[in-house]
Structures are given as structure tokens and as C-alpha cells.
Amino acid sequence: MGSGQSSDKLYCNRYLDGQGPPPLVQQANEGLNGMDRGPSGYQPQGQMTWVILHRDLPGFPDDNTLQMNYIFPDGIQTEKHPHPGQPYNGLRLCAYLPDNRDGRRLLKLLDKAFNEQLLFTITTNKDGEDTIITTSIPLKTQPDGGKGVDGYPDSDYLKTVRRLLRDKGIE
DSSP states (O other), X not given: OOTTOOOOOOOOOOOTTXXXXXXXXXXXXXXXXXXOOOOTTOOOSOEEEEEEESSOBTTXXXXXXXXXXXXXXXXXXXXXXXXXXXXXXXXXXXXXXXESHHHHHHHHHHHHHHHTTOSEEEEEOTTSOEEEEEOSSOOOOSSSSOGGGTOSOOTTHHHHHHHHHHHTTOO
């Protein structure tokens, strides 16, 4: 932690079973928890906001933290989704970036991807429920704990996400 910053840990976790997410590379290559991520561009209606937290991220000791908040209410699937007319579970998710030049650039790209409906999709989970998940663009959902729990430090994360967004036409 930087001097004068709180040592309280902040968590915003979408995993209710207490298990962390798979590594970013696995998420991007195989899909979240073995689920098919479905087509991009079919993101349900939701909201993205962000705030600055006055704490640093591991690997970025001189920077504050950008916390992105994604909120999707429960809803009914449209013809663009896997099961039109059927309900899906909403999602509340926080993701983190360092508040520096590269982090701010990536925030703008993620905002553009969100507005182009490329970050989230609806899929059927292992329990047979339709739910919202991230697409092939991984998000850091923990501020710390390392790559194994989808947190920082992760020296390749910003570069990897920029490349994945570029591959989807987001520049």
C-alpha cells in the first residue's frame, strides 16, 4: 500500500461458491469454467460505471485504482440470446485497473467494448441456469491475490487485454 492509504482489502466477487475464477489465459482460450461463451455482441442491457479508489494495486505502488462496476438486472432473453423468452440471472461485477496512463487508456477501450456489447453474454451454466458471463475479454475481478485468483500482480494483463480488444476491432 502507498503511504496514507487504507490497508483494508476491497472485494467484489461474482463467484458465490467461494472459488475464484480460472486464470486469464484459460478464460480467454477455453471459456469460463468450461462454459461456451457464446457469440459476442449479444450482451444484455446493463450499466457500466467507474470510480477511483485511493489504494494501490500490487505491481502499481504509485497509482490509485480504477474500479469498474458492471450491473445487469435479471431479465428475459431476446431473439439474440440462446433461449428467447426465457429468464436469465443478472450480474453485479467489479473489475480493477491501475489509475495510470495505460489503465485509463484501457478503461476507455473497455467502455467502448461495453457499449458495443462485446464484454458480456448469456450462457447456460453447469446447473442449467441461464446467466451472464464475460466473453473472451478477461476482467480482473480481484484487486490482489495474483493471477491465480484473477487479481494483481499480473505484469502482462494490460497488454493482453489491449491485444484481445484490438482483435475485436476495439482501438
